[in-house]
Amino acid sequence: MNAFREWLTQLYAHLGYPQILLLMAMESSLLPVPSELVMIPAGYFARAGQLDAGLAIACGAIGSLIGASTNYWLGRTLGQAFLLRYGRWLLIDRRRYQQAETLFLRNSHSATFFGRFLPVVRHLISLPAGVFEMPGLPFAVLTTLGSALWCAVLVACGYYFGAAAVDWVGHYMHELSILVLVLLVLGAIWFLRRRPEPGSGSSQNP
Numbered sequence: 001m002n003a004f005r006e007w008l009t010q011l012y013a014h015l016g017y018p019q020i021l022l023l024m025a026m027e028s029s030l031l032p033v034p035s036e037l038v039m040i041p042a043g044y045f046a047r048a049g050q051l052d053a054g055l056a057i058a059c060g061a062i063g064s065l066i067g068a069s070t071n072y073w074l075g076r077t078l079g080q081a082f083l084l085r086y087g088r089w090l091l092i093d094r095r096r097y098q099q100a101e102t103l104f105l106r107n108s109h110s111a112t113f114f115g116r117f118l119p120v121v122r123h124l125i126s127l128p129a130g131v132f133e134m135p136g137l138p139f140a141v142l143t144t145l146g147s148a149l150w151c152a153v154l155v156a157c158g159y160y161f162g163a164a165a166v167d168w169v170g171h172y173m174h175e176l177s178i179l180v181l182v183l184l185v186l187g188a189i190w191f192l193r194r195r196p197e198p199g200s201g202s203s204q205n206p
Contacts, residue, residue: 015038015041015042015045015051016051017051017055017056017059018059020038020039020042020056020059020060020063021059021060021062021063021066022063023037023038023063024038024039024059024060024061024062024063024064024067024147024151025063025064025066025067025070026067027063027064027067027123028063028064028065028066028067028068028070028071028122028123028126028147029067029068029070029071029123030071030092030123035060035064035122035150035151035154036154038060038154039056039057039060039150039151039154039155039158040154040155040157040158041158042056042060042154042155042158043056043154043155043156043157043158043159043160044158044159045158046155046158046159047158047159047160053155053159056151056155057148057151057152057155058148060147060148060151060154060155061144061147061148061151062144064116064143064144064147064150064151065140065143065144065147068125068126068143068147069126069140069143070126071123071124071126071127071130072126072127072129072130072134072136072139073130074127074130075126075127075128075129075130075131076130076131076133077130079131080101080128080131083097083127083131084097084098092124092127093120096120096121096124097124097127097128099121100115100121100124100125100127100128101127101128101131103115103121103125104125104128104129104132105128105132108129108132108134109138109142111125112125112126112129112134112138112139112142112143112146113142113143113145113146114146115146116143116146116147116149116150117146117149117150122150126139126143
């Protein structure tokens with residue numbers, strides 16, 4: 001645990017463009033890395049001259065697209081029935097998934113874009129996009145635009161509020177690292193327990 005917390009702390013302490021891309025990809029997938037804890041410090045470092053604000057926003061948007069595309073692929077590959085039945089093992093809350101799906105079905109394009117601004121929803125909105133086979137190009141464009149705008153808002157907060165915003169991030173750093181580690185360990189345990197024994201898959205009837 002200490003090693004993982006140190007790794008995550010180092011990512012924030014030496015926040016650069018690769019770290020922003022990686023953390024935002026995690027944030028937009030099913031891993032709980034709040035975007036506020038990534039892009040607000042990026043804005044602070046931009047104010048200090050250590051990062052370029054535009055490049056930081058671009059890396060955040062690209063990372064978000066990578067993570068969201070992972071969820072999109074999961075939705076398209078596994079389907080609604082699987083996600084609702086086994087979603088808890090993939091860190092998907094059934095009730096919140098259904099909320100994201102309801103929002104998506106009202107207007108898929110608006111939900112994909114504005115869903116990037118809503119806590120929890122932005123982690124899940126890509127799943128129904130995949131389940132209901134939203135075309136890939138509109139999904140990618142709307143996800144990137146929505147993510148870029150959200151990242152720009154957070155970078156602006158870090159840029160204009162400075163140290164106060166970074167202090168807020170530091171206050172939650174300990175809790176974040178523990179939460180991420182616990183969820184990753186639980187996911188690994190579930191995966192190992194669900195793996196079939198060698199040679200057992202083909203001998204069983206459906």
